[in-house]
Amino acid sequence: MAKPISALFWFRQDLRLQDNTALNAALNKGYSIIPVYILDHDNAGPWAMGGASRWWLHESLASLNRALGGRLILKSGRPEKILPTLIGQTGAKAVFWNRCYEPWQIARDKTIKDDLKGRGITVESFKDFLLWEPWEILKDDGTPYKVFTPFYRKGCLGSPLTPLPADPLAHAWKQQLCTSQDGGDLLSGLGLLPKINWHATLAQTWQPGETGAQIRLQEFIQRGLRGYKQDRNRPDFENVSRLSPHLHFGEISIRTLWHTVQNAGRSEGLESDTDHFCSELGWREFSAYLLYHYPDLPRAPLQPRFAHFPWRDDPAALRAWQKGQTGIPIVDAGMRQLWQTGWMHNRVRMIVASFLVKNLLIHWHHGEDWFWDTLVDADLANNSASWQWVAGCGADAAPYFRIFNPVTQGEKFDPRGDYVRQYVPELSALSADEIHAPWTSRHTPAAYPPPLVDLKASRTRALAAFEQIKKAA
Numbered sequence: 388m389a390k391p392i393s394a395l396f397w398f399r400q401d402l403r404l405q406d407n408t409a410l411n412a413a414l415n416k417g418y419s420i421i422p423v424y425i426l427d428h429d430n431a432g433p434w435a436m437g438g439a440s441r442w443w444l445h446e447s448l449a450s451l452n453r454a455l456g457g458r459l460i461l462k463s464g465r466p467e468k469i470l471p472t473l474i475g476q477t478g479a480k481a482v483f484w485n486r487c488y489e490p491w492q493i494a495r496d497k498t499i500k501d502d503l504k505g506r507g508i509t510v511e512s513f514k515d516f517l518l519w520e521p522w523e524i525l526k527d528d529g530t531p532y533k534v535f536t537p538f539y540r541k542g543c544l545g546s547p548l549t550p551l552p553a554d555p556l557a558h559a560w561k562q563q564l565c566t567s568q569d570g571g572d573l574l575s576g577l578g579l580l581p582k583i584n585w586h587a588t589l590a591q592t593w594q595p596g597e598t599g600a601q602i603r604l605q606e607f608i609q610r611g612l613r614g615y616k617q618d619r620n621r622p623d624f625e626n627v628s629r630l631s632p633h634l635h636f637g638e639i640s641i642r643t644l645w646h647t648v649q650n651a652g653r654s655e656g657l658e659s660d661t662d663h664f665c666s667e668l669g670w671r672e673f674s675a676y677l678l679y680h681y682p683d684l685p686r687a688p689l690q691p692r693f694a695h696f697p698w699r700d701d702p703a704a705l706r707a708w709q710k711g712q713t714g715i716p717i718v719d720a721g722m723r724q725l726w727q728t729g730w731m732h733n734r735v736r737m738i739v740a741s742f743l744v745k746n747l748l749i750h751w752h753h754g755e756d757w758f759w760d761t762l763v764d765a766d767l768a769n770n771s772a773s774w775q776w777v778a779g780c781g782a783d784a785a786p787y788f789r790i791f792n793p794v795t796q797g798e799k800f801d802p803r804g805d806y807v808r809q810y811v812p813e814l815s816a817l818s819a820d821e822i823h824a825p826w827t828s829r830h831t832p833a834a835y836p837p838p839l840v841d842l843k844a845s846r847t848r849a850l851a852a853f854e855q856i857k858k859a860a
């Protein structure tokens with residue numbers, strides 16, 4: 388019998404077997420699959436994964452490897468060197484992957500594609516991580532959108548692709564798996580786990596991997612979707628999906644998510660909750676779109692006048708913010724939730740970010756970097772677009788002069804103070820009326836710090852700083 392032709396399947400941000408476009412394509416073409424993951428720090432440069440992401444990746448790769456019967460080849464280094472070596476060792480005739488969109492990934496993948504094609508290797512890449520390719524949605528004049536709503540409307544015109552049917556080779560395809568002579572590095576050899584044991588609490592909170600993503604999705608449909616539109620702003624409720632790290636690592640396909648929620652929501656009559664949830668997936672698309680069209684997004688303000696903004700250098704205040712010791716309860720609760728769980732509720736992300744860039748006048752780069760290191764869902768597009776949005780310098784951004792008052796925000800979105808009590812236990816004895824502004828209470832515990840800044844005075848200072856750049860182009 389003729390030996391089947393083999394192909395490398397290069398897993399990247401698609402760490403799953405179900406509804407995986409490139410994997411399905413390779414299998415349907417009859418290739419024997421050699422699955423490989425390559426930890427690529429060198430090409431990523433400053434955007435190499437942060438600590439929380441590395442922990443997640445470790446767990447996710449372990450899960451994927453189990454699903455692959457232990458045949459996942461793990462490597463660390465430059466894919467442009469590793470892939471040709473693996474091809475030489477295995478005799479693979481093709482390489483399949485799903486596209487990634489960070490600027491350094493795009494540049495790297497193009498080089499690899501050109502090189503491998505020059506060696507006579509078939510290379511096929513696919514749309515999978517996004518619903519809409521960034522180059523598919525342009526204004527009538529051919530330029531990219533900078534405003535979300537028309538972008539989203541245009542995206543939705545071409546209804547998102549449906550999930551791939553259950554793989555016709557489902558039961559047989561593992562027989563199409565083959566392995567390299569060189570079994571690759573051991574997972575532990577990738578050195579993804581932190582040296583200090585701060586990740587113990589992450590492990591209590593999350594189940595990385597495809598199964599964990601499916602469980603999270605089902606929980607959201609059963610308990611979170613009803614009321615999502617209104618209660619997604621409540622950090623004390625369970626109405627958001629917490630699927631962001633699973634989406635970032637591709638443990639669930641965006642098509643599966645979109646259509647599962649659409650079907651479940653519509654059959655329950657939850658039209659507005661469903662639409663709102665899908666529009667949040669639209670924001671994810673929009674962030675990736677912005678990063679594609681503006682590759683300097685992680686560092687350069689989209690509104691150039693902000694390059695002259697008079698930021699303050701205040702390492703002590705930055706440290707207090709990072710540690711959740713600002714004396715502003717909702718801010719401290721958010722920053723401690725981040726440290727303990729690797730995730731923070733979206734409403735609270737907006738509040739802590741606004742506090743950093745407006746009340747403390749500290750550059751959004753510092754917040755972006757801290758989030759990059761500590762979020763399990765750290766995502767270059769979502770993180771940089773969101774920081775620019777809060778700082779007022781991004782596309783379709785919140786106007787700079789709209790400055791959140793963290794006390795009012797806390798009272799509105801955590802009215803009983805339950806969220807603050809959970810993460811700032813020093814304040815747990817305070818009543819709902821006092822908990823968001825403990826300095827007004829006679830019962831404030833000595834263990835809790837006084838506010839780092841006066842909210843009114845720091846607001847005035849922020850507006851004055853903005854005046855300095857307002858007229859610049």
Ligand SMILES: Cc1cc2nc3c(=O)[nH]c(=O)nc-3n(C[C@H](O)[C@H](O)[C@H](O)COP(=O)(O)OP(=O)(O)OC[C@H]3O[C@@H](n4cnc5c(N)ncnc54)[C@H](O)[C@@H]3O)c2cc1C
Nearest residue numbers: 627628629630631667670671733736764765766769770773
């Ligand atoms: C300062 C700041 C930094 C952020 N950094 C990140 C980041 O690094 N990674 C990240 O995934 N999100 C980031 N976000 C966006 C948002 O906070 C998270 O996506 C969301 O909180 C994840 O929780 P969830 O999965 O329960 O969201 P849900 O409400 O259940 O939404 C479902 C999915 O939609 C997407 N989504 C929701 N809101 C947004 C948004 N505003 N922008 C882009 N996509 C969105 C996410 O993929 C999310 O998983 C940031 C927001 C702010 C304000």
